[in-house]
Amino acid sequence: MRKVVLSLGILVSSVTWAVTGVAFVHGTGDHRGAGVEYWTSEFINSVVSGLPDRSKYVVVACDFTQYMWKDAAAGCLANYLYNFIVSQGIDDLVVITHSNGGNVIRWILSNPTWDPRYPTIINAIRWVNALAPSSGGTPLADAAINGTVFEQGVAWLLGYKTDAVRQQQVSWMQYYNNNWLKGTPGRPSLPVGFWTVVGTDVESAIWDPDSYCGGYQYNAALEVTQEWLTSCSDGFLDCWSQKLAGSVWFYDYQYMAGGEPLSHQQSRRACFGLDVILRNDL
Amino acid sequence: MKKTIILTCSITALSLLNAQELIIFKNENSESQLVNVRSVRKAPTQEMILSMPLDNKQQINFNQEAFKDASREYWYKTTAAELSKGVKIDTTVPGAILRVAPIANSPNELEIKRNALSPNISIYKQGSSSTENGLKTLSQEEASLTSIFKIKEELGSGSFILKAQNLNADPSTEYIVHVREKDSPFVLATQATKDTYLVGESIQVTVELLKEDEKIDLSHYEGYLLSPNGDKIPLSFKDENGTITAYAKINSRDIHQGLWEYEIHVSGNKDGIKVRRSSGVGVGVSFPTARLTGEARAFVAKNAPLEIHIGVEVASPGRYEVKGYLYGLAGSREVPIAVLDSAKWLESGKDVITLRADKRLLRNKKFRKYRIKGVTLIDQSRVAILEKGYSFDFTGYTPPPSNGGGNIPLRQKQ
Incomplete structure (x- = not known):
């Protein structure tokens, strides 16, 4: 079990000879030319x-x-990673993905x-830090395909019926998990660690400053879509x-x-x- | 946790291998006719033969079932004209979530329909004299494309009339009404017999409306198969002693990307409660572009990689992949060794794809018998699973008889 290092102490790596790099991999959507905007410079920096060398990072935009x-x-993601490696x-790549x-x-x-x-x-990757990965799909994708989009606030997640939204329907993801992808129960394990950070709730109270981190309107929209999900969800x-x-x-509540x-x-x-937890993980 | 992938070059030094075994692992004659169809991607032609260690504790399920849907929702299409008159909503628990959205064939069409609905919609309990709108609006955006509401809990469950007034839309404009009851005990359970079919096969889906474990008779059922390009094939239904099965033969002339879907709508009654449910599930459909011949040859020798040549018959030229999971057999115990995965370009006709376990993976893992499980044939040019789940055993390396030098067994004096 991996532990989160909360202190800002210097981590002594056992692989000091490795060339460490980090790759940021965005979620659903066409982010060609706008990979940094997906994450924000504040987060990336x-x-x-x-x-060890702050220049050794790549922001994917596919x-x-x-x-x-x-x-x-x-194919586009492979281009970015292969060329970067x-x-x-790079022989010690930490991949940070979202959704x-x-x-x-x-x-x-x-x-x-x-x-x-x-x-x-694959051989260059140390592990993947998967932030809220949509590994099992979402009923929101089913609803978006079977109808139209939900809210402007979640348009970045569920745009018009794209193939990526189609693919993230729950039954579709089970098909892909059972036939094409590794790492889910009953399937072969992935060749590198795939470590997930799980978001468990949405707070969008207008009087709560925490609801404004990331943008109040986005969090408010995710509070609406939570109605489509179970009691433990990130919206x-x-x-x-x-x-x-x-x-x-x-889980978010453990270390946020x-x-x-x-x-x-x-x-x-x-x-x-x-961002600090991810920084200390490098 | 990190496993190194071992990429071996494409050598075939069979003469160095001192044991080979022919294996027959399936009956080739049972397969459907192969077809030649176009590719959906420009696949590489380079042969790749890979092996990776398999975790000792890994429990792999080689018989994964198709997705089992447990739907607590239903949806139907309506029009602006019908919405203006009022459409019926049936619920089984208080607090159902409703979504009403225009159906559009393009993003531009969506923009035209934006804001045509949200301010004007209301719901009333059927038979009630109350004029209070029973909807609580959840959607927080005025210009939303979709209106999301919750039926006020105090109205309970049952039949409601959903009505839109002063709709700013052509009467024929289509809308979807979606009712979700995530806390309802009523579930529509559907499951296909497998998750991947070949074109020409018949899909079969079991259909059950349940209240917890109790089966409820269906008063209505209908459904269809939907191809990725939107073609619809009606589903037929058969009722055998209360067990409902939906089925249809999968026909397609052209290859499409993505999964097919079945969509099934049912209704039933239980203790005076009308239950409506819908189920939409993706299934894989592949053209039979190639097949495993059912023959394999295993080559095992001391100090050499272990090789298995898998026979493949191809009708559509393209890049094909075979993978399998290698176990050593120690009595009845299976010892995981490696994932074997190879791909190469194949032209029409018969050929072999070579699985190879690097000898480093076999170090300290010599067995008198091996087993390959989960043999899968994949058409990488058409992103299609063609065959999966086969397994077979073969003989391992047997040391030659000793030429002396061992301990002389002690004998008991008479």
């Missing part, structure tokens, strides 16, 4: 300040409106013969879905400042110390 296996999705000599980005990296980890670049990528994903693949690293929950919007932002 905070996390990479934990690197079209994740597509099925995960498409060239525009997994080879050009920077559907966890599925796309799982595609690469699960299908090593799909693309000759995949084994190089987009049920907890069971987030922890279906890999191993739980921690003040025991705050992370909504699906907040798990990609510098909210409640998440």
Whole structure:
């Protein structure tokens, strides 16, 4: 079981000769040319300040409106990771994913013969820190496909009926998990650790300053979509879905400042110390 | 936790291997006719032969079932004209969530329909004289494309009339009404017989309306299969002693990306409560572009990789993958050794795909018998699972008889 290091002490790595890098992999949506906006510079700069060499990071910007296996999705992600690994000599890569980005990296980890670049990528990865991954899909995707979008506040998650939304329907994800992806119960384990951070609730009280981290309007919209989910959810994903693949690293209330929950919007932002935990993990 | 993938180059030094065994693991004649269809991706042509260690504690289920849906919701299409007159909503528990949304075929169409609905919708309990709107609006955005409401808990459950007034839409405009009762004891359970079918096969889905474990007779059922490009194939239903099965033959002329879906709508009555439910589930459908011939050859030798050549018959040229899970057999115990995974470009005709366990993975894992489980054939050019779940055993390396040098057994003096 991995532990979260909350102190700011210097971590002495047993692999001091390794060249450590970090990759940020966004979630659903077409973020070509806008990878940094997905995470914000504040979040990225905070996390990479934990690197021995702060320049050794890459922010992926691909079209994740597509099925995960498409060239525009997994192919584009492989381009970023492979070029980063080879050009920077990275042999200790920490991949940080959000939401559907966890599925796309799982595609690469699960299908090593799909693309000759995949084994190089897999062998360079130390582990994946999967923030609120949509490993089991979400009933919101089913509803979005069977109707239209929910709210403008979740348009970044559930745009018009894209293939990525289609793919994240619950029964579809079970199909992909059972046939194409590794890491879920009863399936072979992934070749590297897939450590999930699980968001358990959404707070959007207008008088609560915590509700404003990440943007009040986004959190308010996720409070509405929670009606579609179980009592443990981050407004987009049920907890069971987030922890279906890999191993739980921690639940938000265990390590976030003040025991705050992370909504699906907040798990990609510098909210409640998440960025510091990820920084200390490098 | 990190496992290194071992990529071996494509050598075939069979002459160095001193034991080989022919294995027949399935009856080839039982398969459907192969077809030649186009690819959906430009796949690499480079052969890749990989092996990875398999965790000792790993429990792999090689017989994963198809998705079992347990639906506590239903949905139906209506029109602006019908919504203006009022449409019926049946609920089984208080506090159902309603979603009403325009159906659009493009994002532009959605924009035109934006805001046409949300301010004007109300619900009343059927037969009630109350004029108070029974809906609590959950949606917090004025310009939302979808209106989300909760029926006020104090109104309880039963039949309601949902009505929209002064709709700013053409009367023929289509809407979807979606009712979700996540705390209801009434569940529509559906499950296909498997999660991947071949074109030409018949999909079969069991359909049960349940209150906890009690089965409820269906008064109405209908459904269809939906292809990824929107083609609909009606589902037929058969009732055998109260067990309802939906079925349809899967026909398609062209290849599509993504899964097919079945959508089933039912209703029934229990103790005066009308229950309506819908189920929509994705299933994989593949064209039979290739198949396993059912023959394999295992090559086992001391100080050499373990190789298994899997026979494949191909109708559609493309990149094909075979994977399997290697176990050593110690009595009745299976000892996990490695995941074997290989892919290469195959032209039409018969060929083999080589699975290879690197000898480093076999260090201290020599067995007199091995087992390959979960043999799967994948068409990577068409993103299709073609066959899966086969297993077979083969003989391991047997040391030659000793030429002396061992201990002389002690004999008892007479």
